[in-house]
Amino acid sequence: MAVAAWRKGVAEFIGAFTLIFIGAGAILTAGSTSTSDLVLVALAHGLAIGVMASALAHISGGHFNPAVTLGALVGRQLSVRLAMVYWIAQLLGGVGGALALAAVFPAAIWQPYHLGTPTLGTSASLGWDVGIGTGILVEAILTFFLAFVVFGTGIDPKGSFNAVGGFAIGLTITIDILMGGPLTGAAMNPARWFGPAIVAQFFDNWYVYWIGPFIGAIVAGLLYANVFLEKPR
Secondary structure: OOOOHHHHHHHHHHHHHHHHHHHHHHHHHHOOOOHHHHHHHHHHHHHHHHHHHHHHHHHHOOOOOHHHHHHHHHOOOOOHHHHHHHHHHHHHHHHHHHHHHHHHOOHHHHHHHHHHOOOOOOHHHHOOOOOHHHHHHHHHHHHHHHHHHHHHHHHOOOOOHHHHOOHHHHHHHHHHHHHHHHHHOOOOOHHHHHHHHHHHOOOOOOOHHHHHHHHHHHHHHHHHHHHHOOOOO
8 A cells, every 4th residue: 555645754754853863963972073983973874874764665765865855756766746745854854853962962062063064174174175066076976876775775676675674775874974974074965964054053065965965866866767777568
């Protein structure tokens, strides 16, 4: 039996909420955005999405990410109406997760890190400043990997989701953060930026976290849908 759109929206809200509360929360718990805590932060994000995808993918597909939803839309795997439901739920989930973090942590703890809002790397942490163009490129490539794996494991009927659950999706987020975390925060997800940014009121280079992920997801969705996804006969 088909799952009602509102149930799918609730699933997407929960997944996005979990990503922010656990992922951004790990940054606040570690008290750092430096590379010294990169593995902790990468695992927190990856495991959060991995377990939620395993729990909820059979309900909504386990996107939890407006960029992944856009990739599925251009790949003709869901309707515009359902995509709108997903986008609203994902962004609200991001804000909800950030509000929960602001309620848990004292302002003196989260304000220096803007509630874990992704930001471009600077010379203070990297030895060089990451530019706007570089940031968009990094986010696009990292999101391409994520959306491509979601297609291959979760959307493709012949994919491996039943065998590996959300493991592959969670690992993709983990490896993306291990590479791109110090460069852009490796958001790969406008909701991951949106929630903390709205609550912390921190909007530096905001367009990087929309343009990059959307480009990467569109390319992944079009490529997988037109090259690898078998058409019904």
